[in-house]
């Protein structure tokens with residue numbers, strides 16, 4: 001029994017094992033193979049203090065595919081709107097006998113706060129600007145389906161890097177697995193501190209010119225500007241021209257290069273319609289299927305690989321907001 005809070009500090013073997021489990025789950029996630037019953041009799045709580053479409057629905061679907069039951073709690077319609085805290089809410093939900101809590105919140109380090117406050121396992125579904133570890137698993141799984149291995153591959157991640165929990169988690173994962181990560185965007189949205197994320201043989205660099213950054217890449221991951229995290233001020237009217245993935249830009253890419261986006265997309269800002277919907281290159285909807293498969297793998301790891309005591313799978317020093325660093 002353990003928490004799943006971060007990719008930072010996660011050993012390579014552990015990461016590869018989760019990704020392998022994810023890939024095996026894909027036929028079930030597609031509805032082509034029969035569901036399992038490994039979570040039969042268990043109830044999972046989805047505590048979503050921030051909006052979500054893909055993450056919340058894929059956790060729900062993953063629980064169903066594993067034969068468990070799941071309920072959702074969101075601020076509207078619950079006592080969260082009356083000011084009840086994250087941890088108080090989680091403690092009350094735990095007393096209803098849930099097997100695990102999946103939490104998304106706006107506070108960086110919030111998933112660790114919840115994990116410290118309850119005895120059941122906690123899965124981080126995105127905490128502020130900190131981490132989104134299941135997103136990293138699904139992203140790498142999608143890349144590995146394409147390329148076999150990500151070792152030696154170059155991935156450009158483009159957009160609002162500083163405010164992105166997706167960028168942080170996936171950079172940790174890719175660098176652990178030996179990829180070369182180029183973080184691209186306006187200097188105000190690309191913190192140099194990300195260059196210190198070098199968990200393994202991979203490399204991490206920051207660059208502010210998209211056209212140079214795309215030279216020689218194998219995959220491009222586009223990110224949304226996190227307007228809800230006050231990033232909007234850093235975006236000028238020429239954002240699309242400078243950092244948008246347009247048909248003109250993808251026309252210059254090698255034929256094998258694929259496009260990813262965690263969603264939700266802001267079409268016409270970071271990505272044009274013809275790129276998002278490009279049947280040859282876009283793997284954006286494929287990521288969603290891998291999302292169900294990844295959440296199945298994480299739920300099984302957290303709930304079935306039991307020890308008597310709760311022990312974090314990943315870095316237990318998951319930082320609070322003021323100590324996020326990289």
Ligand code: NCD
Pocket residue numbers: 054055126132135165166223224262263264
């Ligand atoms: C991302 C998130 O919430 O961090 N979306 C997701 O989980 N698929 C990215 C975003 O909101 O921009």
